[in-house]
Amino acid sequence: MSTDEIKPEETYEAGCHCGYIGLSVTLSPPLPEHTVLSCNCSICRRGGYLLVYPLFEKVTWHYDSDKRISRYQFNTKTRDHMFCPKCGASIGIDFEQARPEKPFYGISVRQFNNVDLDSLKYDKFDGMHKMEPAVDLSGTEVDAKKDEPSV
Numbered sequence: 001m002s003t004d005e006i007k008p009e010e011t012y013e014a015g016c017h018c019g020y021i022g023l024s025v026t027l028s029p030p031l032p033e034h035t036v037l038s039c040n041c042s043i044c045r046r047g048g049y050l051l052v053y054p055l056f057e058k059v060t061w062h063y064d065s066d067k068r069i070s071r072y073q074f075n076t077k078t079r080d081h082m083f084c085p086k087c088g089a090s091i092g093i094d095f096e097q098a099r100p101e102k103p104f105y106g107i108s109v110r111q112f113n114n115v116d117l118d119s120l121k122y123d124k125f126d127g128m129h130k131m132e133p134a135v136d137l138s139g140t141e142v143d144a145k146k147d148e149p150s151v
Contacts, residue, residue, distance in 0.1 A: 014091075014111045015062075016084035021069055021091060022062035025054050025107050036109055036120050041127030043074070043081060047090035050117065051106040056096070059105055 009028035015021050027034055037051045038044075044051075069091060071080040080094040093106035109115055 012115070013113045014107065015065075015113070016087050016089035016091065016111065018084065018087035018089075020086045021065040021084045021089070023065055023091075023107075024060040024062070025052070025112070026058040027052060027054060031109070031112070031115065031120065034121070035123045037106075037125055038122045039125040039127040041131055044127060047081065047083075047108070048110055049090060049092070049106070049108045050110055050120075050122070051092065052109055053095075053104050053106050056103045056105065059107065 007028045008030055009026050010030035011024050011026045012031065014023050014025055031052075034052055037049075037053075039049065039051070043049070068085070069082045070085040071082055071094070073080060076098075078098040080097070082091040082094055083089060084091065089111060090108055091111055092108050094103075095105065096103040109117065109120065
């Protein structure tokens with residue numbers, strides 16, 4: 001392999017607000033050259049996701065954080081939305097069920113340590129209108145009066 005073919009990569013430390021969930025994420029290209037996805041679908045908007053998409057092997061969970069993290073599914077139930085059970089910080093999305101042949105995560109750069117979000121490059125995605133079903137699903141998963149799933 002020539003040096004022209006070697007893609008630079010950098011590892012970033014990340015985690016939730018309270019420190020209960022910790023991870024390292026290796027990105028190629030490094031974050032300053034990486035494009036971050038900003039989606040306006042209901043879950044991304046409410047969770048504040050700004051996502052990068054590393055493969056499973058590029059994410060290292062510290063202190064069994066992958067076993068401690070809470071997971072939430074809705075709609076197609078093929079993606080786990082991951083968050084800290086203590087402080088509620090939105091960590092990202094586990095796409096293993098949706099793409100088992102090459103599993104990857106969507107990790108929110110908002111959880112990366114010491115990153116200037118204003119310096120990053122963003123790709124805006126209109127998930128509100130382009131993802132199926134093209135509606136805002138906010139507040140439709142649980143019947144709050146009964147505290148149970150509404151489906």
